[in-house]
Amino acid sequence: MAERRMRGTPAAPGVAVGRIVRYTPARAAVRTADLAPTEVEQEVERLQRAVAQVRERVTQARERARGMAGASEAAIFDAQLLMLEDPALIGEAERRIREQRQPAARAIDETAAALRQQFAQLEDAYLRARAADVQDLATQILRVLAGGDGAGPTEFPENTIIVAEELFPSDTALFDPGRVVALVTERGSPTAHVAILARALEMPAIVGVAGALAQAQDGEGAIVDGDWGELILSPETATVSDYQGRVDAARQERARLRALQAVPAETMDNVRITLLANIGTPREAEIALTHGAEGVGLFRTEFLFLDRPEPPSEEEQYAAYRQVATLMAHRPVVIRTLDVGGDKPLPGVRMEREDNPFLGTRGLRLSLRYLDLFRTQIRAILRAAAHGNVWMMFPMVATVQDILDARQVVEDVQAELNAQGIPYGAEMPIGIMVETPAAAVAADVLIREVDFFSIGTNDLVQYTLAVDRTNPNLAQRYDPLDVSVVRLIAQTAAAANGLGKAVAVCGELAGDPEAIPLLIGLGIRELSMTASNIPRAKEIVRSLRVADAEQQAQQRMLGGLRD
Ligand code: PEP
Ligand code: MG
Secondary structure: OOOEEEEOEEEEOOEEEEEEEEEOOOOOOOOOOOOOHHHHHHHHHHHHHHHHHHHHHHHHHHHHHHHHOOHHHHHHHHHHHHHHHOHHHHHHHHHHHHHHOOOHHHHHHHHHHHHHHHHHOOOOHHHHHHHHHHHHHHHHHHHHHOOOOOOOOOOOOOOEEEEEOOOOHHHHOOOOOOOEEEEEEOOOOOOOHHHHHHHHOOOOEEEOOOOHHHHOOOOOEEEEEOOOOEEEEOOOHHHHHHHHHHHHHHHHHHHHHHHHHHOOOEOOOOOEOEEEEEEOOHHHHHHHHHOOOOOEEEEEOHHHHOOOOOOOOHHHHHHHHHHHHHHHOOOEEEEEOOOOEOOEOOOOOOOOOOOOHHHOOEOHHHHHHOHHHHHHHHHHHHHHHHHOEEEEEEOOOOOHHHHHHHHHHHHHHHHHHHHHOOOOOOOOOEEEEEOOHHHHHOHHHHHHHOOEEEEOHHHHHHHHHOOOOOOHHHHHHOOOOOHHHHHHHHHHHHHHHHOOOEEEEOOHHHHOOOOHHHHHHOOOOEEEEEHHHHHHHHHHHHOOOHHHHHHHHHHHHOOOOOO
16 A cells, blocks of 8 residues: 555654554444333433443543553543533433433433533633543443443554544553554544643654544554654655664664663762752653652642642642652652642632733742642642652742741641641751742842752743743743843852752753753752753763863853853
8 A cells, every 4th residue: 555644733742663453442332212111210220330330440540540650640530530420421311311211322322422512612622622531431331331341442462553533541541552652543632631641651642633544454554753743654665764763763862871870960070960850740750760860859740730620639649749759769859839820720719810920829829829728738748758858849939028928838737737646757848949030139038048949940031031931922032041041040059059058950941951061050060850851961961071161151141152
């Protein structure tokens, strides 16, 4: 067959070469004839038994996802379990059986179709994507009603590329990442849960490839380019060798950089630099270790709070934080308290619209406003600190008063834990992100109130240069190496170093090969970055001399030319 190329939307990066498996779980036949009045209660019971079986399956899928991808990915299935309790789905199907004498399968099919349509009309992309969850559950219930166990096929040959109309989380969680190398769907969006799972499992994926099922044949050779969003069917020999070359090169590069794992991040003149990882889920902590991270310099906790109708409980947060603390053993884990607000609304909390969200109730400001939420998170972090080397960090600090207010809440929570006899890490260091110009300018004052600083260059750049970090029209102006930013980093580092306190950089700049020598020259000795950047950062550290880096930094401080 001739080579054919189809375009879709990139949903998870990477490339894979393999063979197609068309994933079309048979749709159970739906009986349409009405029930006899005597059959009604029996049919309701049949539906309830099927729902119970599906609940069991979803719970299993959740445990599997927790093991493979992490707590926040597993939360996808918590949402499904909630949906199974929702009267809009099962209650409505029961009503149709009782009042309209519909057979169970038809009742669930029609209820799901109506719900799905309602979701599809919503403006919010996240809620729209929930239509897929409804269909996922309905499909499983239909399979059980038809006499199956609710599962689609799960056994695949090696190097399988799955092509499906749509994939549901319950399917994806059961795919073996050792055999399934990539995913392609005709429908779905990059924000769908399947895409999130694929990224967490490092499995290339493309969504929205219209007509893929009709074009692709089972067993056909194919390539998935998850970076570009292309599916290549029956690729020509030259195309295969080109892509196979990319797959092999990526593998070799990973192996080469992995070899660096055993050596320390030390400059040529023997100055030790600490390389840490930024993570957003417990699963990423595992990946961080495989890249040689010496700890977690930034654990963004937002992921636990988004994608769900209510904030996570203290126990759920404690479990997630403790998991990372335990995994990292003696290595530091800097847990940042919630950094939402403004442009990232918090589900379950009604916030008024703000004209300037980036200058609004964001980060610590939001936590100090919703004290119950803040106290719950602090309790969870303090308790997790009993299991490892946990540090706590506040985002969006501008003034000394911010720090005093936050510390007061920590003290109150500690007193409460003492009174309740609940163990916690009493020695836990407390620090702040330096990401507002106010904090950087007054760094010498603020440092007296905290144990450490971590410089958030992503925000520091936007606030210093007055350039919205999300505005593509201003991308040219968003310059992290502008002399103004460089000076703020320098004085923040000097303030902390002067008192012998830790200072790290955890914005994107920390993992930028061009910036690493400059940051070291400015006095930074700890860099926290996306885990996959760590090996390259180590290579750079090992090839430089601090004296040279300091000279370069001096030039930049004076506004000197680059390189
Ligand atoms: C930063 O602002 O540099 C930072 C690390 O935080 P975030 O990107 O989460 O705002
Ligand atoms: Mg920030």
